Amino acid sequence: MNVPRPSEGMSLIVRTVCGWVKGFILLYGIYIILYGHLTPGGGFSGGVIAAAAFVLILLAEGARSAEATFSRQAAASGDCLGVLAFLALALLGLLLAGTFFANFWTTDPAARFTLLSSGMIPFCNMGIGLKVCCSLYLVAVVLSGIRQLRFPQDTKGEPR
Amino acid sequence: MNRLILFVLLFLFWVVLTWTAVPPGPAYLQDVGAGLAAALLVTWAVGEKSGTRLAPWLQPQRYAWAIVYFFVLAVYVIKANLDVAYRVLHPAMPIRPGIVRVKTRLRQPAARAALGNSITLCPGTLAVDIHEDGTMMVHWIYVRSLDEAEAGRMIISRFEWFLEKILE
Amino acid sequence: MPQTAFALFTAVLLLCCVLCLYRIARGPTAPDRTVGIDILGTVVVGFCALLSLVTGKDYLMNVALVWALVSFIGTLALARRLEWQHDND
Amino acid sequence: MTMTDQVGLVIIATGVLFDLLGCIGMVRLPDVYNRLQAGTKCVTLGVCLILTGTAVMADATPIRLKAVLCALFVLITSPTAAHALARAARVSGIRLWEKSVADQFARSK
Structure with missing residues (x-):
C-alpha cells in the first residue's frame, strides 16, 4: 500500500480552501495583535491565531510547503527576535524613564481609542505576538512528527 | 499578479475589520497605514508567486454569474435541509446510502474545490474524495x-455549468 | 418579548450541545466522536453570535470568528491524524 | 419592536431550528457518513442563518460586518472540514452501514 508521508498534504479540496483562507487568518492575527490595547486580545491571542495560519499550511499542504513558506530556521530566529524586542523595550524604559518597563513614549490623552494612543504597549504586543507565533509553530512542527525533515545545513541527501 | 490580487483582497478585509461605528476622523489614517503594512507583510509571507492570471478577475460577467450562483446554491441548501x-424525523428513516463514483470535467483546482463544497451542501450528497483525473467519490x-x-x-451537472462560467 | 425568544434560542442551542456531547461520549468509533466535536464547534459559533447580539458588544463577534477558525483547524488536524494512524499501522 | 427586529428574530429562529434538526440527525442516523451529512448541512445553514439574523438585528455596524464575514467563513470551511473527515474515515477503514447499497470508493494515487 502506498504510505503517505507527513510531507504530503491532504486532498485537493482542502489544499485549495487552505490557499484561500490562510492569508486572511494571518491578517486577522495581526489585527488582533495590533489592536490589543483597544479590544480584548493582544499579543498572546493574536500570536496564536497567526500561528494557526501556519499550522493550517502545515496540515493541509504538507511539511515541504510549510518549510518553504516559513522555515524552521526563520521561526527560531523570529522566536528569539520577539523576546529580544520585548526585553529591549523594557530596558529602554529603564534607560529613558528610570523604571523597568516604563512607558517612556507618552501620547496626548485627548487622542484616546486610536491605534497610536498608548505609547509602547502595541510595540510590546508585537514582540509577544512574534514570539508566541513562532514558538507555537515550532511546537506544532515538532508534534507533527516531521523530525525526519532535516535542516538545510545538516542534510546529506533528499529530505524525507 | 497573484500577489497583487491577494494584497487588494487583504486590504479590503482590513478595512471591513477596522470599520468604526462613528464616521472616521483623522486618526483613521493610522488604521489605513497599519493595514497597508500588515497586508504587505502577509502578502510577502504567504503569497504565491505564480498561478492566477489577472484577466479572469477583471471580467464582470464572472461576478454576475457568481451572484446568480449564490442564489441558486441558497435554494439547494434550503432544499437539502x-x-x-x-x-431524520421520519420514523422509518428512508435512507439508502452508498458511495458512488462520478466524473467532473472541471480542470481548475479552485473550480473543483468549489464543486466539492457545493455538493457537500446540496441535497443528500457529500464529497468524499477527488482524484487527479476528475473522478469524485460521493x-x-x-x-x-x-x-x-x-x-x-443527477449530482454535479447543475453546478458544473455555473462553475465553468465563474472559475474556469 | 425578544428576551423570552432569546432565552428559548439559548435553551435549544444548549440542547444541541448536549446532543453533540452525547455523540462524543457514545460514538462507537473515533470518526464519530470527531464529527461530534466538529458540529459542537460550529454550534458554539452561533452561540457567540447570539451573545454578541444580546449584549451589544462587538468583540464577541471576534470570539465567534476565532472559534470558527480554531474549530476548522482542529477538525483538519484530527482528520489528518486518523489518516496517518491507519497508514502507519 | 420594529419590523427589522421581527424579521431578524424569524431568521434566527429558523437557524436554531435547523441546528436542532442537524443534531438530532447526528444522533439518530446509523454511520459516520450519514451523520456527517445531516450534521454538516443543517448546522452550516443554521449557523449562517443565526449570523444573518444577527447582522439584520444588530444596531452597530462592526457587529454586522463581522457577522457577514463569519457567515462567509463558516460557509467555506464547514463543508471542507466535513470532506476531510469523510475521507479520513473512509481511508482509515471505517465501514459503511451494513444496509448500504454501494461502495465504489477507490483511493487516489
Whole structure:
C-alpha cells in the first residue's frame, strides 16, 4: 500500500480552501495583535491565531510547503527576535524613564481609542505576538512528527 | 499578479475589520497605514508567486454569474435541509446510502474545490474524495443510480455549468 | 418579548450541545466522536453570535470568528491524524 | 419592536431550528457518513442563518460586518472540514452501514 508521508498534504479540496483562507487568518492575527490595547486580545491571542495560519499550511499542504513558506530556521530566529524586542523595550524604559518597563513614549490623552494612543504597549504586543507565533509553530512542527525533515545545513541527501 | 490580487483582497478585509461605528476622523489614517503594512507583510509571507492570471478577475460577467450562483446554491441548501429534516424525523428513516463514483470535467483546482463544497451542501450528497483525473467519490444518502454517467447527471451537472462560467 | 425568544434560542442551542456531547461520549468509533466535536464547534459559533447580539458588544463577534477558525483547524488536524494512524499501522 | 427586529428574530429562529434538526440527525442516523451529512448541512445553514439574523438585528455596524464575514467563513470551511473527515474515515477503514447499497470508493494515487 502506498504510505503517505507527513510531507504530503491532504486532498485537493482542502489544499485549495487552505490557499484561500490562510492569508486572511494571518491578517486577522495581526489585527488582533495590533489592536490589543483597544479590544480584548493582544499579543498572546493574536500570536496564536497567526500561528494557526501556519499550522493550517502545515496540515493541509504538507511539511515541504510549510518549510518553504516559513522555515524552521526563520521561526527560531523570529522566536528569539520577539523576546529580544520585548526585553529591549523594557530596558529602554529603564534607560529613558528610570523604571523597568516604563512607558517612556507618552501620547496626548485627548487622542484616546486610536491605534497610536498608548505609547509602547502595541510595540510590546508585537514582540509577544512574534514570539508566541513562532514558538507555537515550532511546537506544532515538532508534534507533527516531521523530525525526519532535516535542516538545510545538516542534510546529506533528499529530505524525507 | 497573484500577489497583487491577494494584497487588494487583504486590504479590503482590513478595512471591513477596522470599520468604526462613528464616521472616521483623522486618526483613521493610522488604521489605513497599519493595514497597508500588515497586508504587505502577509502578502510577502504567504503569497504565491505564480498561478492566477489577472484577466479572469477583471471580467464582470464572472461576478454576475457568481451572484446568480449564490442564489441558486441558497435554494439547494434550503432544499437539502428540508430533505434532511424529512429523513431524520421520519420514523422509518428512508435512507439508502452508498458511495458512488462520478466524473467532473472541471480542470481548475479552485473550480473543483468549489464543486466539492457545493455538493457537500446540496441535497443528500457529500464529497468524499477527488482524484487527479476528475473522478469524485460521493457519498449519497439515497442512491438512485450506480451508473457513473447517470449519477453524474443527477449530482454535479447543475453546478458544473455555473462553475465553468465563474472559475474556469 | 425578544428576551423570552432569546432565552428559548439559548435553551435549544444548549440542547444541541448536549446532543453533540452525547455523540462524543457514545460514538462507537473515533470518526464519530470527531464529527461530534466538529458540529459542537460550529454550534458554539452561533452561540457567540447570539451573545454578541444580546449584549451589544462587538468583540464577541471576534470570539465567534476565532472559534470558527480554531474549530476548522482542529477538525483538519484530527482528520489528518486518523489518516496517518491507519497508514502507519 | 420594529419590523427589522421581527424579521431578524424569524431568521434566527429558523437557524436554531435547523441546528436542532442537524443534531438530532447526528444522533439518530446509523454511520459516520450519514451523520456527517445531516450534521454538516443543517448546522452550516443554521449557523449562517443565526449570523444573518444577527447582522439584520444588530444596531452597530462592526457587529454586522463581522457577522457577514463569519457567515462567509463558516460557509467555506464547514463543508471542507466535513470532506476531510469523510475521507479520513473512509481511508482509515471505517465501514459503511451494513444496509448500504454501494461502495465504489477507490483511493487516489
